[in-house]
Amino acid sequence: MPEEVLNFINGLYVQASGKERIKVTDxxxxxxxxxxxxxxxxxxxxxxxxxxxxxxxxAAETIKTRVQPLFKLKQLMEENMDTxxxxxxxxxxxxxxxxxxxxxxxxxxxxxxxxxPQMAAGRFLEVSRGITCRDVRDPLGxxxxxxxxxxxxxxxxxxxxxxxxxxxAVILKPSEKVPLTMNYLAGLxxxxxxxxxxxxxxxGGRETVEALTDHPDIKALTFVGSSAIAKLVSExxxxxxxxxLCMGGAKNHLCVLPDANYDMCxxxxxxxxxxxxxxxxxxxxxxxxxxxxxxxFFDLLIKKAKALKAGQEPGQIGPxxxxxxxxxxxxxxxEAEARDGAKVMVDGRxxxxxxxFWVGPTILMHKSAKDAAVVDEIFGPVLSVVKVNxxxxxxxxxxxxxxxxxxxxxxxxxxxxxxxLSRFESAMLGxxxxxxxxxxxxxxxxxxxxxxxxxxxxxxxxxxxxxQRKKITQKWVPPQNQSVVESSFIS
Numbered sequence: 001m002p003e004e005v006l007n008f009i010n011g012l013y014v015q016a017s018g019k020e021r022i023k024v025t026d027x028x029x030x031x032x033x034x035x036x037x038x039x040x041x042x043x044x045x046x047x048x049x050x051x052x053x054x055x056x057x058x059a060a061e062t063i064k065t066r067v068q069p070l071f072k073l074k075q076l077m078e079e080n081m082d083t084x085x086x087x088x089x090x091x092x093x094x095x096x097x098x099x100x101x102x103x104x105x106x107x108x109x110x111x112x113x114x115x116x117p118q119m120a121a122g123r124f125l126e127v128s129r130g131i132t133c134r135d136v137r138d139p140l141g142x143x144x145x146x147x148x149x150x151x152x153x154x155x156x157x158x159x160x161x162x163x164x165x166x167x168x169a170v171i172l173k174p175s176e177k178v179p180l181t182m183n184y185l186a187g188l189x190x191x192x193x194x195x196x197x198x199x200x201x202x203x204g205g206r207e208t209v210e211a212l213t214d215h216p217d218i219k220a221l222t223f224v225g226s227s228a229i230a231k232l233v234s235e236x237x238x239x240x241x242x243x244x245l246c247m248g249g250a251k252n253h254l255c256v257l258p259d260a261n262y263d264m265c266x267x268x269x270x271x272x273x274x275x276x277x278x279x280x281x282x283x284x285x286x287x288x289x290x291x292x293x294x295x296x297f298f299d300l301l302i303k304k305a306k307a308l309k310a311g312q313e314p315g316q317i318g319p320x321x322x323x324x325x326x327x328x329x330x331x332x333x334x335e336a337e338a339r340d341g342a343k344v345m346v347d348g349r350x351x352x353x354x355x356x357f358w359v360g361p362t363i364l365m366h367k368s369a370k371d372a373a374v375v376d377e378i379f380g381p382v383l384s385v386v387k388v389n390x391x392x393x394x395x396x397x398x399x400x401x402x403x404x405x406x407x408x409x410x411x412x413x414x415x416x417x418x419x420x421l422s423r424f425e426s427a428m429l430g431x432x433x434x435x436x437x438x439x440x441x442x443x444x445x446x447x448x449x450x451x452x453x454x455x456x457x458x459x460x461x462x463x464x465x466x467x468q469r470k471k472i473t474q475k476w477v478p479p480q481n482q483s484v485v486e487s488s489f490i491s
Contacts, residue, residue, distance in 0.1 A: 003034040005179045007043065007203055008186040010050045011196030016043050020205055022176045027093035027319040028312060028356045034091075036179050038204035044211035047171050047200045051142040052217060054197025055169035059139045064117045067165045069193035074110050076188045077103065087181040088152050089312055093321065093357070097314035098276055106157030109458055112440035113161035119441075119463060120166070131475045137467035139167030140219040140243070144212045146173045146233070148224045149321050150279045152181035158444065158457040159222050159466075160199070166466045168220075169198045173212060176205050177321055213237050220466065222457060223247065224281075226377075227403070227449045234452035245453035245465055249377040250281040250405035250446065253398040254434055255288045255420060256297065260410035265432065266300040268410075269383070272434030274308060274361040277318050278381040279325075281450070282406050282428070282435045286374055288394045289387045298345070305346045305361045310354060319357045320380050326352060329359040329380035336373040336384075342366045348381060369397045377403070391419055399425045404448035408434055427451070 005024065006013040020038030025031060039047075058066065077084065081103060088099035124134040145159045156172055163170050174182045182201060189199050202208055212218060213236045220243035223233045227248030237244035254269060272284035289297075309316050320326050330352055336342040348360025361381045366374055374384045388394050398407055408430035409420040417431045427447040430436030438444060438459075445456025455461040 002032050005034050005036045005183050005203060007039060007047070008183065008199075008201040009047050010054075010200070011190055013183075013186075016040065016203060018043065018204060018207060020207065022205060024091060024177065024179060025322060026090055026356070027321050030323070030356045034180060036176055036203040038176075039173075039202040039208045039211070041207070041211040044171075044202055044208065044215060047202055048142055048215055048217050050197040051169035051171060051200060054195055055139070055141055055167075058169060058195060058198045059167040061167075063120055063165065063167065066167060067114045067116055069189075070110050070114050070161050070165060073161070073189060073192035073194075074107055074114075076192055077107055077110075077185075080188065083184065084153060084181060087184055089318075091178045091180045092149065092152050093312070093318040094276060095312045095314055095316050095318050098318070102151050102154040106154045108440055109157045110161045112459065113165045116162070116165040116463065119460060120467070127473075130478070131473065133471065133473050135469050135471045137166065137463075137469055140466060140468055141168060142171065142218050143168045143220040143466060144171045144173065144218050144222075146209055146212065146221065146223045146225070147175060147182075149175035149177040150276065150281075152178040153185065155224050156182055156185075158224075159462060162458070162462045163466045164194060164199065166463060168466055170200070171212065171218070172199070172201050173208055174201065174203065176203065179203050209233065210236075214240050216240065218242055220244070221246075222465075224457075225249075227452075230452050231449075243453075243465065245455060245457065246451075247281070247445065247457065248403070248450050248452060249379075250283075250403045250450050251285045251375070251377050251401045252282060252403075252406040252408075252426070253286045253288055253394075253401070254284045254408045254410065255290055255394045255398070256293055257290050257409070257411040257413075257416055258292050258294070259412045259416070260293075260297075261412060261432070262294070262297045262300055265410040265434075266297065266304055268432070268434045269301060270304045270308075270361070272408075273383040274305065274317055274381045275435070277320055277359075279320060279379055280435075281446075282437055284383060284408075284434050285378070286397070286401075287383055287385045288397060289385060290391060290394045291389060302345055302363065305363055308361050310351055310358055310360065317361060317381060320359055322357055325380065326357040326359055329362075329378060329382060332373045332376070332378050333362055333364070333382060336364050336366070336371060340366065340368065340371040340373070342371060342373065342384075345385070375401070391416075395420065395423050399423070401425075402449040403446065405446035405450040406430065406436055408432075408436060
């Protein structure tokens, strides 16, 4: 029997009561390594009732006290790095370098959260003679984060430490495809000193998500996943009267000008579309060649992509998450070639014969920017290339896509980069950087169909999301008899 991954409720690992059984597979081999039982509506309610009690005590602590366990959590994660990275590798398929990098990125957000006593400080101003205004931040109460499979530890850390530091109780629902990493981390969170009931985990699929979305005592919800589901969760959460910040999918465009540094940008583009097996919302999806880019550019890009090997060691490319993802990637490649007449410049389909869920780096040269592989989110190591003659043609393609996560310009000329930066329809932009993920204190989030809600995760936007700002206006009438007041203090 595979390992049963339990819920983490009130500081203990406990069995869920739902009827759904979900298998967890190792993407590199296809073997079942664990299973979860879906959490029922009653399981979710039980967790919420415990969280409500625990949160009141937690919120009564000073913010300086609340961030102390985060310092310890950072230390514990660093001490147990190898174990965490192995869990990420095993259940997600990342190579060990990517697993380590994503864990370090999660730790970086914890580091920012330890600064909350300074970041959350309120304002004070005398707005008129004898009248002052100030604001304070209160926690919301019980909040939840629903996270995806592609970064088992990094994405939960985008929200969990900030929500905890702000005084909330957090109920996390990991992806049912990768429950092992956060299941292990729950023990470290308890060991770090977060009180029982303040951080909990409920596992499951759709039924669990709906129970969290609908529960009236959950005050806020964050979600990361596909745009279709993000939109549904956002609308359902807001109808239930809670704050919602739901991150969706992406179709990110990289534009290369003739004046780009070919050696640098081909390596960067390759890492962007094939790194993490293309399973990240910041991966390059479409490469737009603008004007007279020399053949040497393609020679370098193709050579570097073909040199990538399958595996989970540093520099290698891991598998996609499951059979459905593998089938989806192969279908888009096959249809691009057979139906749309795209030229397969680098063909990763041969990897699909390996045991497990493997698709190799693939580069497609398209005749039309309207091909399905150019337009749709594939979520794999597939790069679609389109050639145009002018800056505005390139921008027209980027602006037409419904998403808005990332866009990048490769150039050596400043005014060229500014032309694109001021016209891209995306929220996270790069100049000669193919994965322009902002680092704290800057926040992470897209626009258009990549973001349903207001604000971003990580950084000060996340702090704002997980707190209620209260404004206090005060007026004191001067005492009529000063000598009486002074004598009362003296006595």
